[in-house]
Amino acid sequence: MDSPRRSSVIVVGAGISGISAAKVLAENGIEDLVILEATDRIGGRIRKENFDGVCVELGAGWIAGVGGKEANPVWELAANLGLRTCFSDYSNARYNIYDRSGKIFPSGLAADSYKKAVESAMEKLRKLQANQAGELIEPTWCTPKTPIELAIDFILHDFEMAEVEPISTFVDFGEREFLVADERGYDYLLYKMAEEFLLTSEGKILDTRLKLNEVVREVQHSRNGVIVKTEDGRIYEANYVIMSASIGVLQSNLISFSPPLPRWKTEAIEKCAVMVYTKIFLKFPYKFWPCGPEKEFFIYAHERRGYYTFWQHMENAYPGSNTLVVTLTNGESKRVEAQSDEETMKEAMGVLRDMFGTDIPDATDILVPRWYTNRFQRGCYSDYPMISNNHEIQKIKAPVGRVFFTGEHTSERFSGYVHGAYLAGIETSQSVVEDIRLLKERETENQTFLLEPFLASLTLSQTEAVSNMHKCDIPAQLCISSNLGLSEAIL
Numbered sequence: 001m002d003s004p005r006r007s008s009v010i011v012v013g014a015g016i017s018g019i020s021a022a023k024v025l026a027e028n029g030i031e032d033l034v035i036l037e038a039t040d041r042i043g044g045r046i047r048k049e050n051f052d053g054v055c056v057e058l059g060a061g062w063i064a065g066v067g068g069k070e071a072n073p074v075w076e077l078a079a080n081l082g083l084r085t086c087f088s089d090y091s092n093a094r095y096n097i098y099d100r101s102g103k104i105f106p107s108g109l110a111a112d113s114y115k116k117a118v119e120s121a122m123e124k125l126r127k128l129q130a131n132q133a134g135e136l137i138e139p140t141w142c143t144p145k146t147p148i149e150l151a152i153d154f155i156l157h158d159f160e161m162a163e164v165e166p167i168s169t170f171v172d173f174g175e176r177e178f179l180v181a182d183e184r185g186y187d188y189l190l191y192k193m194a195e196e197f198l199l200t201s202e203g204k205i206l207d208t209r210l211k212l213n214e215v216v217r218e219v220q221h222s223r224n225g226v227i228v229k230t231e232d233g234r235i236y237e238a239n240y241v242i243m244s245a246s247i248g249v250l251q252s253n254l255i256s257f258s259p260p261l262p263r264w265k266t267e268a269i270e271k272c273a274v275m276v277y278t279k280i281f282l283k284f285p286y287k288f289w290p291c292g293p294e295k296e297f298f299i300y301a302h303e304r305r306g307y308y309t310f311w312q313h314m315e316n317a318y319p320g321s322n323t324l325v326v327t328l329t330n331g332e333s334k335r336v337e338a339q340s341d342e343e344t345m346k347e348a349m350g351v352l353r354d355m356f357g358t359d360i361p362d363a364t365d366i367l368v369p370r371w372y373t374n375r376f377q378r379g380c381y382s383d384y385p386m387i388s389n390n391h392e393i394q395k396i397k398a399p400v401g402r403v404f405f406t407g408e409h410t411s412e413r414f415s416g417y418v419h420g421a422y423l424a425g426i427e428t429s430q431s432v433v434e435d436i437r438l439l440k441e442r443e444t445e446n447q448t449f450l451l452e453p454f455l456a457s458l459t460l461s462q463t464e465a466v467s468n469m470h471k472c473d474i475p476a477q478l479c480i481s482s483n484l485g486l487s488e489a490i491l
């Protein structure tokens with residue numbers, strides 16, 4: 001095999017953090033870069049799919065954090081491209097809670113249960129903070145028991161923690177959330193971003209610096225650079241690597257590092273919890289669910305926490321699509337990923353018949369994304385503890401020699417979100433650019449340092465040569481030129 005051409009930087013992964021990282025490198029004049037992406041497309045966890053004629057987002061769906069004092073950069077990108085979005089008002093979901101016999105809980109009872117759950121979660125948070133500060137306080141918050149309590153607990157903890165703790169996304173960028181509902185897909189943002197620095201034509205990326213279907217398996221690194229090996233035996237060399245693979249991938253054995261990453265790093269990576277979040281799409285011949293105002297989201301209360309709890313109809317996003325989405329998380333997601341789609345459809349239909357009666361039609365199609373089983377993802381996003389001091393994120397983000405890390409899991413303020421990944425890519429690249437600048441500066445200093453004694457001796461020799469001109473028979477011209485010859489040889 002030919003010896004690999006050495007690039008300045010290899011970016012592993014072409015999700016939004018990898019693409020934003022590569023774009024910043026290119027903008028800083030580092031154009032000899034290579035992007036290695038394991039799959040056949042860019043976007044990573046931003047991924048659309050055609051589901052019976054409707055473009056659905058299997059991964060990120062919302063732009064979270066809009067309407068605040070600062071502009072969410074992803075919202076700005078979407079607005080500039082005219083991406084179609086729909087405002088999502090989750091707060092109504094709590095008034096559309098169904099029990100197993102299809103009755104909606106009275107709004108007073110639901111509001112009351114919700115208020116209690118928020119107070120309990122806040123109490124829990126305060127006590128956890130106190131315990132962390134060394135005051136050991138006995139936990140007294142009540143654990144949810146009834147189906148409605150369990151359903152609300154699920155909504156609160158797996159979706160709406162913003163009501164309990166200040167989440168940077170909502171504090172900085174605003175509390176509103178918009179669902180991307182555009183036939184071009186959420187990933188259209190990435191293609192437009194890529195277009196700014198990669199060669200493209202008619203919506204396709206033709207640039208040979210983007211290498212799709214290249215699964216990185218090994219990163220050898222030293223103070224002089226990196227060698228990256230892929231599954232099919234290809235070798236890439238560079239001065240730096242930016243690793244944007246997800247936290248789930250870093251926890252798996254897909255990519256090995258040689259020498260291994262230091263213990264403080266691997267321990268922090270291991271400790272990070274990974275959230276699994278599964279949006280299951282179901283297509284029907286006609287709609288049988290209420291579609292009026294404030295009915296977009298509805299909840300199913302079951303004695304098993306998280307059992308097909310959170311539902312959304314797609315009529316606002318795609319009118320006439322007759323599509324429902326139900327969201328499962330963590331244990332329920334893993335369980336469903338491991339079973340057949342027919343089994344999942346049977347379960348979902350059972351739940352819908354509980355809520356809307358036995359006469360409703362069977363779903364005609366189902367789509368179950370499998371983010372956890374996917375070896376290039378192994379989950380959906382990092383889930384740092386509610387009270388965390390960012391030390392763990394800082395360790396996960398910290399470079400190890402020439403290996404730099406990026407991705408949503410390295411964002412101190414916005415981990416888990418698309419804008420977190422986007423900003424992390426920019427930040428990591430800026431660090432690499434700065435490292436390259438410092439290295440160049442040091443090299444120049446070293447060269448000057450090495451040359452200084454010589455230049456001094458050169459000056460001395462020249463002076464001596466001239467003053468000795470009359471003392472010896474060697475012509476001054478010759479003395480000087482022979483010295484210059486030596487200095488040129490050293491340079």
Ligand SMILES: Cc1cc2nc3c(=O)[nH]c(=O)nc-3n(C[C@H](O)[C@H](O)[C@H](O)COP(=O)(O)OP(=O)(O)OC[C@H]3O[C@@H](n4cnc5c(N)ncnc54)[C@H](O)[C@@H]3O)c2cc1C
Pocket residue numbers: 012013014015016017018036037038039042043044045046058059060061062063064214215216217244245246249254255277278279371375376377379380381406407408409416417418419421
């Ligand atoms: C189901 C789901 C719902 C979500 N909902 C939202 C939402 O509504 N709003 C929001 O803001 N965020 C949401 N997120 C989170 C958001 O999608 C992510 O935070 C963001 O897209 C992560 O981008 P990234 O660049 O860090 O990682 P990724 O997009 O995962 O990019 C990493 C890339 O690395 C590649 N890769 C992995 N291993 C290798 C390897 N060995 N060699 C080469 N390439 C490799 C992967 O294929 C991938 O393309 C959701 C995520 C999921 C999965």
